């Protein structure tokens with residue numbers, strides 16, 4: 001089941017020279033309890049994707065679903081069910097199947113197709129997703145947070161949070177560490193007394209390797225790493241279900257980094273929180289994520305089980321990226337950086353955005369944009385390497 | 391609080407000198423001190439900062455500003471988003487450096503800005519020129535900082551975590567630019583980072599700091615293959631490398647020392663597997679153990 005799912009999510013910015021398509025049709029899911037790693041070139045839209053999912057900025061189009069719950073399996077043969085959903089909308093058989101499972105669909109319910117194997121049903125109370133999975137059709141309830149207003153969103157905000165890339169701008173220079181932790185705890189009624197609050201604050205600071213004395217410090221009195229730990233403490237103190245970690249440890253030294261990653265990893269199991277982990281540190285992503293998504297210029301180009309993707313990267317960009325990873329060994333200074341110009345998000349190349357830099361590019365690559373399709377047990381967007389019969 | 395205690399290090403001409411150490415150990419304070427950019431609550435109790443034989447601590451703020459910062463020594467700060475001015479576009483901020491240190495001519499300055507943006511591999515230089523910091527991604531801001539510093543054409547560059555927000559391929563290209571500058575223009579660089587892989591990639595010499603003091607200095611090969619301070623050894627071992635599981639990540643036991651009330655003797659002793667009685671009692675001094683290898687540990691001979 002998914003904690004978060006996006007469908008064809010887009011976020012565009014207007015700039016003087018045109019439209020920046022920062023996130024350009026991303027469909028992905030974060031499964032409950034997993035860590036989804038996201039890697040990709042600087043400026044490819046990772047932070048924007050994270051902020052859009054959390055609705056810190058308004059999506060241009062697409063959908064964001066939160067907190068999927070499995071309700072029941074459709075009591076219809078999958079072929080038949082597909083047919084009905086594709087053509088007949090709310091067919092009586094479909095209605096009956098819902099009723100049998102005590103989920104009456106109201107009269108104005110409507111169906112829309114969302115992907116090759118997924119449909120969405122809306123009625124006046126809920127949003128349902130119907131998904132074809134191997135040989136059954138499963139029905140889920142989800143919260144569609146795409147269009148809800150800020151007030152409504154505030155209720156979910158406690159459940160989904162983000163740790164930003166840059167700890168400095170995320171902290172208010174006028175506020176002490178105490179103030180930073182106090183605000184969320186009070187706003188979301190997490191504590192009933194000052195005593196309990198202090199205990200909670202000190203506890204979470206301790207787990208982050210900080211001490212009670214840091215409560216009275218201002219951001220400029222903390223080192224870079226200490227600041228980032230305060231940011232993580234602030235995000236975890238609300239016990240969220242979903243956390244976007246945007247380069248959470250890039251400001252930390254390796255030893256503290258390892259400690260915090262272990263801690264984040266344990267918090268994941270303990271509090272049932274799922275992560276979207278954005279990082280440039282490929283070795284780190286490899287260790288921490290269950291699945292890995294690779295982005296290039298606003299789109300996913302490859303997504304699958306982390307170990308599979310590492311053992312056998314398919315997309316030429318993924319391959320080039322892995323080859324550029326520096327090794328901690330002064331005797332191995334071999335560099336194979338990706339060559340070529342980084343493409344412009346305002347005027348993206350025609351066809352596959354990676355084609356101008358791709359050593360395997362063919363005519364079709366410059367003509368058509370490849371879809372992200374299933375192959376080798378993962379999803380790949382490449383004309384040449386994205387098909388199994390190649 | 392004693393943020394720095396007896397810190398001595400030398401950056402030679404044309405050398406890339408790596409400075410590494412746990413968060414809060416005083417790396418940024420070291421670099422800020424060099425340029426006279428410390429907060430008002432900082433006091434310098436003693437010591438010298440010699441640059442080409444001149445003690446920078448004796449210079450007036452005005453001289454530092456006019457003749458040293460930018461001209462001679464430039465710096466990339468640790469936090470791009472707070473070091474860039476939010477009310478000027480990226481291009482305007484780089485142009486300021488160009489006008490100060492390279493060219494007064496308006497059109498030429500404009501062209502040089504675009505060249506710099508290109509050099510740091512930003513796509514659409516003209517578009518980026520017009521963008522305000524909040525419209526840039528983390529890595530783009532960092533590259534603006536780098537471009538500003540490169541535009542100064544100075545002789546010594548202090549780079550405080552300059553690539554934390556860059557992806558590996560752009561990082562590799564940036565490191566190449568630095569190596570070229572070192573080779574062609576004999577630029578000297580003090581490179582502060584947590585990233586051992588980056589250190590191994592470009593540094594000639596490495597200094598390891600711990601709790602406001604120097605633990606070890608050596609050439610990059612010795613730091614990685616023959617570390618003699620227990621802390622350096624721990625650091626090398628906690629590099630993630632290719633670990634497939636978070637639980638395999640090694641950490642150095644214990645926590646970063648408090649600088650307000652630091653441990654007595656060797657500041658590393660509470661976390662050190664080699665510690666003996668003397669470590670608690672007396673601070674070890676930085677010992678010259680090999681050609682360019684210095685270490686502050688009583689038991690360096692046992693560390694393997």
Ligand SMILES: Nc1ncnc2c1ncn2[C@@H]1O[C@H](COP(=O)(O)OP(=O)(O)OP(=O)(O)O)[C@@H](O)[C@H]1O
Pocket residue numbers: 220221222223224225226251253391393411412413414415416417418419420429431468649
């Ligand atoms: N203006 C200040 N007032 C009080 N304490 C400060 C101030 N600036 C720095 N410190 C303290 O000095 C110590 C050294 O800080 P510094 O910023 O040099 O660490 P660092 O080694 O650069 O760490 P990081 O890798 O996290 O950036 C830290 O304990 C920090 O809290």
Ligand SMILES: Nc1ncnc2c1ncn2[C@@H]1O[C@H](COP(=O)(O)OP(=O)(O)OP(=O)(O)O)[C@@H](O)[C@H]1O
Pocket residue numbers: 013014015020022040041042043044045046047048049165345524525526527528529530555556557
């Ligand atoms: N508020 C904004 N206005 C205009 N353009 C923006 C804005 N925010 C982001 N962008 C643009 O969107 C693109 C994607 O930016 P984003 O911050 O998502 O990249 P990123 O993948 O997180 O990069 P990095 O690894 O450098 O942090 C960039 O081209 C950036 O300039």
Ligand code: SF4
Pocket residue numbers: 619620621656657658659660662663664665666669674686687688689690
């Ligand atoms: S001096 Fe003692 S405590 Fe310090 S690093 Fe050496 S052995 Fe460990």
Ligand SMILES: [Mg+2]
Pocket residue numbers: 046047048165246527528529
């Ligand atoms: Mg980002």
Ligand SMILES: [Mg+2]
Pocket residue numbers: 223224417418419468550
């Ligand atoms: Mg620092």
